[in-house]
Amino acid sequence: MEDLLELRKNIDIIDNEIVELYERRMKISEQVAEYKIATGKKVFDKSREDSKLETLSQKASGEFTRHGILELFEQIMAMSRKKQYQLLTEHGICEKEDFESVDDIDFTNARVVFQGVEGAYSQLAMKEYFGDKCDSYNVETWKDAMEDIKNNKADFAVLPIENSSAGIVSENYDLLVEYDNYIVGEQIIKIDHSLLGVPGAGLSDIKTVYSHPQALMQCSEYLENNRQWNKISLKNTAVSAKKVKDDNDISKAAIASHISADIYGLEVLDECIQNNKNNSTRFIIVSGRKICRKDSGRISICFEIPHKSGSLYHMLSHFIYNGVNMTNIQSRPIQGRNWEYRFFIDFEGKFTDDAVQNALRGLKEETIALKILGTY
Structure with a gap:
């Protein structure tokens, strides 16, 4: 049996070779990116990657090694894609989000809707955000509020989205997917019951x-x-x-x-009978317009992913690799598709940030569906 130090020395030699080979592979990936930039070809070619993974996995000597090779090369290919996304951004090939960017959102003469009756916490949040004298009215349900925004009966709606003790207001997450309304602001208020x-x-x-x-x-x-x-x-x-x-x-x-x-x-x-004496609820301000302030620093999105092992990890890696800070992640079941989920993520950044551009580009190519819910 070889001495442990000798074994470790041999591993070090192999690891150095792997590093050299990885860097050579990434250099070639850059050349592939240059070709795709010139021809307009998409970065993510799923059928090509699946075929490549199948071929490589067949070279394994056993089942354990086969799984390891699949996982290793899935990661290598993912890193290659991320490098190509970066190069696209460096070449100025950016997708501009169709949000109207303004110095300040004009609330003059705005009509605001909230759910509930006089004294509802949504009304308190509305007054904190828009002021005591805003033109407002109430409806019976949150869905009614979203309908009124859709039908231009109101300019803005105030909806609770998350409580520090009880968690998310799931119905309102679902409504953000159902309606083409967008988050333009948020208001957090302390809740004393x-x-x-x-x-x-x-x-x-x-x-x-x-x-x-x-x-x-x-x-x-x-x-x-x-x-x-x-x-x-x-x-x-x-x-x-x-x-x-x-x-x-x-x-x-x-x-x-x-x-x-x-x-x-x-x-x-x-x-003050609530469990958490620092109990707070986050409310979102919703508009039917795709509008945002130029100084907005948070983006909310939702997406659906392939129903297979490792899918969520690969999507989240776009934030990790680009150094984008996620501030919230939630999931909701997708109606009609048992055990499949839609993910909601808030993260810091602006559409003009290169890191955000890279992360969103990767998500758009690799998710089944992606929707930007707003920036605020």
Whole structure:
């Protein structure tokens, strides 16, 4: 048996040879890129790569080695593509996104829609973003808000997208795919939930609690300590407060903002009852126009990928290889396709950044479908 140091020395020699061969291969890849630039040929040739991988895998001496060769050469080919994407950008071959870039988005005389009733957290977020005197109205559902943007009844909509405790608002992620509406801004507000009852009610009187499902989740620890209460989900926290006011029943309470207590003449029976005392919700501002500020520094996209092992890794590698910082990633099931998912990603950067250009170019060529949801 050879000495361990001798074995390691032999591995070092082989590794050095692999490095030299890899660099030679990448040099040839650059020449391939020059050819594709001259002829307008696409970088990603899936049938060619699949055929090449099959041929190489047949050269393996065993099943374990075959899997290793497939994985190795998938990575080498992926690196080759990324180098070619970079060269396209260096040659000034860039795809301009068809977003109108402006110094500032004009909100003058803008009509804004939010879901819920007076006192809804969406209304609070709207006022934080647009100001107290904006021209606004409310609708019953988030889908109604997106429909009104689509039909030009409103210029902007305010939708909750993510809570720091309860996670994503899945329905609104799905609506971003369903509608050709785009994110132009965001507003984060602190969420403090209170338990509201009719005047004269006490905690011992409560039998039923109403609120939005996310608010019930955000207050799960408090509700667990009051298991005897019946929990009922409604479309909105403010809607819940209005119902308690309309029913005028001391056995009913709502989880909503303290502002809803003022609006609907209710009493705060308990306050700050959410699990996370730093509970916050991120709202997105949506428009029917593909518009963005020139100083926008975040981009949101969604994409579908081949339903095969390693697909997501290969897509995310476009961010890693180009040094693009992802700030959020979520997934949603694709309707009608069991166990397949659509991915939503937020990342830092501008369309004019070379790194962003390279990452988006790679994703557009290699995903099944990609949609840019907005930059803000």
